[in-house]
Amino acid sequence: MADNGKQHAPHRGDMTGAKALWATLANHGISTVFGYPGGAIMPVYDALTFYPEVRHVLTRHEQGAAHAAEGWAKATGEIGVCMATSGPGATNLVTGLADAMLDSVPLLAITGNVASHLMGTDAFQEADITGITLPITKHNYVVRDVEDLPRIVAEAIRIARSGRPGPVLVDIPKDIQLAAFHGEIPSPHARPEAPAPSPESIERALDLLRSAKKPVIMAGGGSLDASAEITALAHAWDIPVITTLMGLGAFPSSDPLWLGMPGMHGSVAANRAISEADVLLGIGLRFDDRVTGRVSGFAPNAAIIHVELDAAEIGKIIRTHVPVRGDARQAALLLAEGAQPSPRPEWTAQIQEWKGRTVTPETYGAGYAVKAVVDRLRPDDILSSDVGQHQMLAAQLARFEKPRRWINSGGLGTMGFGLPAAIGAGMAEPRVRSVVIAGDGGFQMTAQELATLKMYDVRNVKICIINNSFLGMVRQWQELFHEKRYSEVWLGDSNPDFIKLADAYDVPGYRATTAEELPAAIDAWLSDPKSALLEVVVPHEHGVFPMVPAGAALYEMIETEPVKSPDLSAQMQDAAEEASEA
Amino acid sequence: MTDVQDHLLSILVRDEPRVLTRITALFGRRGYNIKSLSVGSTEHPGVSRMTIVVSGDRGVVEQAIRQLEKLHDVVRIIDHSLEKYVDRELVLVKVAITPESRVEVRQIAEDFRSRIVDVGRHALTFEVTGDEGKITAFIEQMRPFGILETMRTGRIALTRGSNADIPAHVYHEGETQALQPTLEVQPREERARHVPNLF
Ligand SMILES: Cc1ncc(C[n+]2csc(CCOP(=O)(O)OP(=O)(O)O)c2C)c(N)n1
Numbered sequence: 012m013a014d015n016g017k018q019h020a021p022h023r024g025d026m027t028g029a030k031a032l033w034a035t036l037a038n039h040g041i042s043t044v045f046g047y048p049g050g051a052i053m054p055v056y057d058a059l060t061f062y063p064e065v066r067h068v069l070t071r072h073e074q075g076a077a078h079a080a081e082g083w084a085k086a087t088g089e090i091g092v093c094m095a096t097s098g099p100g101a102t103n104l105v106t107g108l109a110d111a112m113l114d115s116v117p118l119l120a121i122t123g124n125v126a127s128h129l130m131g132t133d134a135f136q137e138a139d140i141t142g143i144t145l146p147i148t149k150h151n152y153v154v155r156d157v158e159d160l161p162r163i164v165a166e167a168i169r170i171a172r173s174g175r176p177g178p179v180l181v182d183i184p185k186d187i188q189l190a191a192f193h194g195e196i197p198s199p200h201a202r203p204e205a206p207a208p209s210p211e212s213i214e215r216a217l218d219l220l221r222s223a224k225k226p227v228i229m230a231g232g233g234s235l236d237a238s239a240e241i242t243a244l245a246h247a248w249d250i251p252v253i254t255t256l257m258g259l260g261a262f263p264s265s266d267p268l269w270l271g272m273p274g275m276h277g278s279v280a281a282n283r284a285i286s287e288a289d290v291l292l293g294i295g296l297r298f299d300d301r302v303t304g305r306v307s308g309f310a311p312n313a314a315i316i317h318v319e320l321d322a323a324e325i326g327k328i329i330r331t332h333v334p335v336r337g338d339a340r341q342a343a344l345l346l347a348e349g350a351q352p353s354p355r356p357e358w359t360a361q362i363q364e365w366k367g368r369t370v371t372p373e374t375y376g377a378g379y380a381v382k383a384v385v386d387r388l389r390p391d392d393i394l395s396s397d398v399g400q401h402q403m404l405a406a407q408l409a410r411f412e413k414p415r416r417w418i419n420s421g422g423l424g425t426m427g428f429g430l431p432a433a434i435g436a437g438m439a440e441p442r443v444r445s446v447v448i449a450g451d452g453g454f455q456m457t458a459q460e461l462a463t464l465k466m467y468d469v470r471n472v473k474i475c476i477i478n479n480s481f482l483g484m485v486r487q488w489q490e491l492f493h494e495k496r497y498s499e500v501w502l503g504d505s506n507p508d509f510i511k512l513a514d515a516y517d518v519p520g521y522r523a524t525t526a527e528e529l530p531a532a533i534d535a536w537l538s539d540p541k542s543a544l545l546e547v548v549v550p551h552e553h554g555v556f557p558m559v560p561a562g563a564a565l566y567e568m569i570e571t572e573p574v575k576s577p578d579l580s581a582q583m584q585d586a587a588e589e590a591s592e593a
Numbered sequence: 594m595t596d597v598q599d600h601l602l603s604i605l606v607r608d609e610p611r612v613l614t615r616i617t618a619l620f621g622r623r624g625y626n627i628k629s630l631s632v633g634s635t636e637h638p639g640v641s642r643m644t645i646v647v648s649g650d651r652g653v654v655e656q657a658i659r660q661l662e663k664l665h666d667v668v669r670i671i672d673h674s675l676e677k678y679v680d681r682e683l684v685l686v687k688v689a690i691t692p693e694s695r696v697e698v699r700q701i702a703e704d705f706r707s708r709i710v711d712v713g714r715h716a717l718t719f720e721v722t723g724d725e726g727k728i729t730a731f732i733e734q735m736r737p738f739g740i741l742e743t744m745r746t747g748r749i750a751l752t753r754g755s756n757a758d759i760p761a762h763v764y765h766e767g768e769t770q771a772l773q774p775t776l777e778v779q780p781r782e783e784r785a786r787h788v789p790n791l792f
Contacts, residue, residue, distance in 0.1 A: 145615060146622055150665040153610065170665060323659035326652070 028157040029058035029188040032121070034196045035161040037064050039168055041092050043083065043438060044068070044121075045076035047103075049096025051136060052123025054188035068438065068467060071459040073100050075431040077107020078457070081116045082435030085418045086393055086445075088236065090117040090171055091435065097124045098136030101182075102143065106425055108178045109147040113422025114257065115232060117176035119167055120148075126186040127155065141182050149177035157190035165197040173203050175233070175321040205320060208337030208345065215333045216292070216316045217349040223290035225358045226250045227313075229273065232257030232421070233295020233320060233339055235414040240343035241294060242266070247350035250292070251362050253281040255302055257421045258295070260411035270366065274302040275559045276403040279570055280365035282559065286566040287361070288313040292346075295319060295339040298328040299422065308564025318342040370571055371408075375526040376553035377477050378404050381448060383529050384475050384545075385409040387537060392444045393436045395419060397429030397453035400483040403555045405448050427456030430474060434463055437472040437542075444471050444537070451478040451506055461516035464542045472542040474518075476509055479549050487554045503551075513544040524548040599628060600654045601680060601750050603671040603758060604643040604661060608634065612666045616643065619664065625649060625657045629682075629747035640668065642758075644680075644749045671758055673750050680750035684728050685710065687718045689739035698738055705731045716741055 026034070032055060036044070045068045048056040059067055070076040073095040080091030095104050101122040111118040125134040130153075141151045150170050154160045160183065167179040220226060228250050230241055238261045245252045245268050252262040253270045262269055271278030273285055285291065291313040296302070303309040306328060314332040317325050318339055325334045335342050372378030381404040388394060394409055395418040396402040402419055411417055418436055420428040429449040437445030454476050464472055480503030489497050510520030519539050523532035529547065536545040559568040606612045613632060620627050628646040635642045647657055658670050673680070690698055695717075702709065702719050705727065711718035721731050725748065732740065752758055 141611065142614070145611070145618055149663075321663070323656065323663055325659075327656060 026192045027054065027058060027188065028154075028160050028183065028190050028192050029054040030061060031157070031161045031192040031194075031196060032164060032183070032188070033058055033062040033065060035164045036092065037062055038196055039165065039199045041065060041090070041119075044092045044094050045070055045079040045083075045435065046094030046121075047071075047073050047076055047096070047100055049098075049100045049123065049136070051097035051125055051185050052094065052100070052121075052183075052188070054185065055094070055121070055123060055183070058188075067094075068463065070431065070434075071462050072457065073103030074106050074427065075434075075457050075460045075463065077104045077118070077120065078110070078425075078428050078431035079435030079438070079460075079463075080118055080120075081107060081111050081114075081428075082395065082418055082432030082437075082445075083439040084111075084116045084118060084435075085114075085432070086415055086436035086439045088415060090119055090168060092119045092121070094121045095123070096136070097122060097140070098138045101138055101140040104180075105143060105147065106423075106427075108144055108180065110420050110423040110425045110428065111178040112147045112149070114420065115176050116178065117171040118178035119164075119171055120144075120178060120180040121164075122180060122182045123188065124153070124182050124184045127184045128186070130184060141180065144180050147178070148180050151180040151182065153182045154184065154187050157187050157192050158194050160187060160192065161194065161196050165200060169200040169202075174205075205338030205341070206336065208318070208335045208342045212333060212335040212337075213342065213345045213349070216318075216335055216346060219290050219314055219316060219333055220248060220250075220292070220346070221351055221353075223250075224355060225284075225288050225312075226290040226292065226355075227270075227284045227288040228252045228292045228294065229255065229285070229296060230258040230261040230294045231255045231296025233297075234258055234261045234343075235295075237295065237339035237343050238262065238414045240340050240347065244343045244347040244350070247347045247352065249352050249354070249359075251280075251284060253277075253284065255296055255299075255421075256406055256419070259406060259409075259417045260414040261295075263412045264410035265412060270362065271369075272406055273565070274299075274304065275561070276407060276555055276557065277302075277559070277565070277568075278366075278407065279368040279557055279568070280362060282557070282565040282568050283365045284362060285310050285313075286564070290314050290316065292316045293318065293329075294343065297321075297324045300328075303328065303565070304559045304567075305562055305564040308566065311564075368570065370556070375529075375549070377401060377479055377483065377549045378408065378553065378555070379526065380475075380477055380523075380529065380547040380549055381405050382408045384446070384448065384533060384547075387533055388446060389444070390416070392416065392446055393418060393433070393440060395429050395433040395436060395445065395447040397447070397449035398424045398426045398484075399450040399453055400479075400487065400553070400555045401448050401450050401477040403484075404477075407555075426450075426453035429453060430457050431460045431463075433472050433474070434460060434469060437469055438467070441469075441471055444473055446473040446475065448475045448477060450483060451476055451480065451502055451509075452482045454509075455507075458512065461513060461518055461544075464518060465516045470541050473537060474513075474542070474544040475536075476544065476546045477549060478506065478509065478546050479553065480506065480551050483553075484555070486552070490552070490554070491560070509544065509546040519543040521545045522548065596650050597648055598650070599646050599648050601673040601678070601748060602645045602647060602654075602658070603673065603750055603752075604645060605635070605668040605670075605758065606641050606643060606664075607666045607668060608639050608641045609666055612641070613643075615664055615666055616645075616661065619660055620645075620647070620657065623657070623660060625653060629745070631747035631749050633749075644747065646748055669758065671752060673752070677753040678750045679753055680724055680748050681722055682725065682728055682748045683746045684721045684731075685718055685742075685744045686721060686732060686735060687711075687713075687716050687741040687743070688735045689716050689741055691715075694738050698735070701731075701734050705734075707731065 076093040080093040084091035171179040270280040273281040316333040318335040433447035482500040513520040521536040
């Protein structure tokens, strides 16, 4: 009596834990799960065949599944879901979980595990994944009783999405997947209201803003959903806005008040404004060291107002004068309502002068290529990046008019993030182009995900590889701080023919090697009806500037690519040492 | 930054696997130094109570509390430095004795209301309960005779007065698991009552 395998959710009573899992996910509106099967999660994959309403995307590596789920989450603001078997499958998720933790990405990871009675015996493919992921998840669970399974999954989803979002892992032993489940499948928890900031804290912040002569707003990844309110706030007070790497898009780049990105590869305008400001209003950010540079030299003249949901971030790195704990939207709204605009012509003029110092890459190289690509993007396009020089160049040169169009690994700086994240984002939003810029190094960490494009016939992912034959960012540091001893960063001889590699997966490839070839190649690549790959071969030794050397203060930034002088590295070494002593 | 002090925290946690690891891992990873740690169950099934002595300046302790508050297992944190509290520690001290010192050692122990819990030919083991000052004083008094071994339980503390640290309304009635994980335990504001509210 074979049934045809495709039937709807079975009724209560004849459900296994595995089916209860899918029923719970479906009830929570989860439409897509990225994953990879294996022995310890086979009952879940078997049960999947009864739940056609959930699409499973088979990546080629569990790290790819995790990053794809992150890309999905970052593009939509909704939770991303990934899945793996026990042991090696679960440990392959680890990098993605750490990445999601640092970038506050709502992520649900489901792992299978060996049967309960084998747990703790070093059984085949057993890994203590809850132990391993303890410091890199918001919370994690081992399901010990099948009757708890749906409730735990529902709760994991709630934890991942509420407050400051983050990854949650649910580990399900194989016997629990097979056990009969008799309970109810839970419905989604109502999303808890984000706490409103206290009126006193808003009043104190308003007082400070009223007295400000050189105010500046700095918006981070926690402000992406408050974009409209922050825009209104900035205009109501006429205050310039800096968006961090994670906050790009929280404020429109075309707005004259926008100053760019702060930090190590930040804009001249952003870093100078921070260094001169008398009031700095930070919204939804955590003052990462790549943003602050040397902490003692960060915003040295400013009183700091810090609007942040996560109380632990307030005062963690930077002394805060007015802490405002609560939801970024509500805080921005209240601060806009209390606005008393007072013209500050000198500050405005100074800002404009700094903005004028933006350098556009004139000569053909990585920056030139990145600019040529990002200039051709539409406002709706999603731009992802991998990690390295091309990432910083994209962050510097791309323009974002709305939030959730920029996807990259900020906190962990994970090479290999770009392609799978772009696939996840592209699958979440099939109507827009999902463009990814990667380096020749990082692309090869997850290049096998080209197969995922082929398998699901994804048509909107556009991959651009900036091929400088080097692990460029490391090479740049070796050039500046290690007297050009280029230790283990040369890829040139061993790189594959990227066009042939793409071809092997049925992905059309395009190549440009000169400034002259570039425009036509970009056009052909972007207008290809399929997902396509563009390789831009660039000169080997271009750097990313401006740059604040590690350990230096923002005002010690090097604005343009220095004429390479022998004592530059010594000079920067001094700055770095001085800072580490401080 | 130099006012490094001991801070006494009570942490009420869901009694779930790994909860101790979660708490201590957080302290370890962030570099907060635990001086003593004691854990036991409470009158409410499903809830354990930890007393942790952490040393650091005020900023370190506040940061530790805020990081702990984010853990899903943590029901409530009480910073005892902000309220009146009682604290105790139990110590076993094995003191060397000679026929000559025996009487004197016993006399000191009596003064401290300490009990003898074991008698050996060349040593007596005492049980001392008290706050930190009393225990330190006891050990100092015994030191000249020769302390062979000590074992301390770590401090435990309760807030003074008649309010319980965990109000009854936190619990489900009639359930075996006192704290249902799905239960919104207490609003943050309420939970943070013992933590200075800067916001
Ligand atoms: C998984 C991982 N390994 C190592 C690094 C260190 N790292 C940061 S940037 C970089 C070089 C990246 O080179 P490539 O992908 O070619 O990009 P480029 O900098 O040349 O643009 C390396 C090795 C990292 N961030 N992630």
